[in-house]
Amino acid sequence: MHSDVTFFSFNRHYIMSIDSFHKIILPLKDKLFRLAYSIVREQAEAEDIVQDLLLKLWSRKEDWNYIDNLEAYCFRATKNMALDRLASQAIRKTGTLDKEKEELYFVEHQSPHSEMVRKEQHYLIERCIDELPENQRLVFHLREIEGFSYKEISESLSISGDLVKITLHRARKRMKELLSEYK
Amino acid sequence: MNSEYINILLERYWNCETTLEEEKELQDFFSGVGVPEDLEQYIPLFSYIRMEQSVTLSKNFDNKLKAALEDTDKNRYVTIRIYTPLLRIAASVLLLVGLGTGLFFITRQNNKPHFTEKFEDPNAVMQQATYALEKLSNALQVSEAASMQTIRDIDDLNIDWSSIDSLSNLLDDDMDDSLNNTVEVKKDGLNKIGNL
Numbered sequence: 001m002h003s004d005v006t007f008f009s010f011n012r013h014y015i016m017s018i019d020s021f022h023k024i025i026l027p028l029k030d031k032l033f034r035l036a037y038s039i040v041r042e043q044a045e046a047e048d049i050v051q052d053l054l055l056k057l058w059s060r061k062e063d064w065n066y067i068d069n070l071e072a073y074c075f076r077a078t079k080n081m082a083l084d085r086l087a088s089q090a091i092r093k094t095g096t097l098d099k100e101k102e103e104l105y106f107v108e109h110q111s112p113h114s115e116m117v118r119k120e121q122h123y124l125i126e127r128c129i130d131e132l133p134e135n136q137r138l139v140f141h142l143r144e145i146e147g148f149s150y151k152e153i154s155e156s157l158s159i160s161g162d163l164v165k166i167t168l169h170r171a172r173k174r175m176k177e178l179l180s181e182y183k
Numbered sequence: 184m185n186s187e188y189i190n191i192l193l194e195r196y197w198n199c200e201t202t203l204e205e206e207k208e209l210q211d212f213f214s215g216v217g218v219p220e221d222l223e224q225y226i227p228l229f230s231y232i233r234m235e236q237s238v239t240l241s242k243n244f245d246n247k248l249k250a251a252l253e254d255t256d257k258n259r260y261v262t263i264r265i266y267t268p269l270l271r272i273a274a275s276v277l278l279l280v281g282l283g284t285g286l287f288f289i290t291r292q293n294n295k296p297h298f299t300e301k302f303e304d305p306n307a308v309m310q311q312a313t314y315a316l317e318k319l320s321n322a323l324q325v326s327e328a329a330s331m332q333t334i335r336d337i338d339d340l341n342i343d344w345s346s347i348d349s350l351s352n353l354l355d356d357d358m359d360d361s362l363n364n365t366v367e368v369k370k371d372g373l374n375k376i377g378n379l
Contacts, residue, residue: 030239037238047240051248059255121227122234144232147203169199176197179224 024070025057031146032078038141039082040089041130049081075156079138128178135159136171143168186219193225 029050036046053074057064067073129137138157142148153168154161192209195201201209212218213229302308 029244033240034235034238038235043241047244050240051244051251054248055251055255058252118230122231125227125231144206145235147207147236149203165199172197172199175228179228 020064020070021058021061025054025074028071028074029054032074034145035075035078035138035141036082038129038137038145039079040086041126045085045089046082049078049085053077053081069155072152072155072158075142076158079157083134128175131178132171132174136167136174139164139167140171140175186222189222193222 032053033046033050036049037043040046040049056077057074064070129140132140135157139153142153142156148156150161150164150168153164157164159167189209189212192201192205196206196209210229210233213222213226214233218226300311302311
């Protein structure tokens with residue numbers, strides 16, 4: 001008798017979670033990837049983080065009922081996972097920087113001048129953003145790249161709406177300063 | 184789009200007063216052609232934002248994820264979840280079978296004689312049997328002789344049997360007395376219980 005009951009509830013959960021996995025979580029995958037990428041700055045690593053997160057969520061689908069905002073939860077979890085990876089790879093990071101410089105060198109010799117300038121500018125902005133404090137970088141990313149409202153950002157990072165605005169203001173101010181410096 | 188409007192929008196952008204739509208307008212403006220020279224410095228920022236917005240996961244991500252999901256489903260849910268009750272039944276059946284065979288062997292062991300011999304030839308059986316019986320009768324004869332010897336030895340001692348007999352009579356009288364006493368005590372007790 002007892003095993004019959006658990007089997008039934010398992011089935012119900014299963015169907016419910018397949019639904020929310022396809023309707024809520026999967027459509028977020030590119031956004032989650034971009035967030036992870038903005039932190040680890042490495043395509044393969046960021047993809048790995050997203051896959052890990054989705055697998056973890058899938059394997060704990062019974063817990064979804066207790067999460068009130070699944071979408072915001074996904075962003076928080078991605079942010080935390082990416083920061084953890086970054087911390088555990090602090091040594092390897094110097095290596096990737098060198099690789100990027102190498103790419104730039106390659107670009108200089110192969111592409112037309114305007115393309116090179118554009119890539120260089122892109123890299124410059126990326127470096128400026130990387131120089132921002134962590135919370136400013138995250139808020140900036142969610143607002144500018146993902147087009148999140150202040151409310152969405154505050155839920156995704158679990159900080160107050162006022163703090164979101166203040167942090168974004170500081171980030172934009174700093175970007176403005178950096179842009180005039182490099183002019 | 185006139186640059187005055189863009190300047191106002193930019194000013195509001197730095198102060199975080201723009202809406203998402205206005206921010207989109209700014210991105211469109213700076214990604215397009217004909218940006219005034221005095222605003223060129225901001226092109227990299229907005230074109231960076233535009234470019235980063237179009238970054239997506241690689242094409243084979245979905246396939247990799249699907250394969251990984253199927254793997255976890257197989258591991259987690261099929262074997263553990265569904266078969267747990269079956270495993271329980273199997274475990275109890277195994278336990279019963281184990282106990283059954285154990286008991287069967289123990290009882291069979293008890294029924295077994297401690298040693299057995301098998302003979303094909305009837306003469307050999309006869310020989311073995313006579314040998315065993317002769318051994319037995321010898322032993323009996325020896326013990327008979329020994330007890331006869333003991334009786335003779337006792338007779339030689341010349342014991343005064345009458346005094347020993349009287350001793351045993353005395354003992355018998357004592358035994359009778361004590362028996363009578365206990366019976367009386369019991370009767371008393373029964374009477375007391377009856378009175379209550």
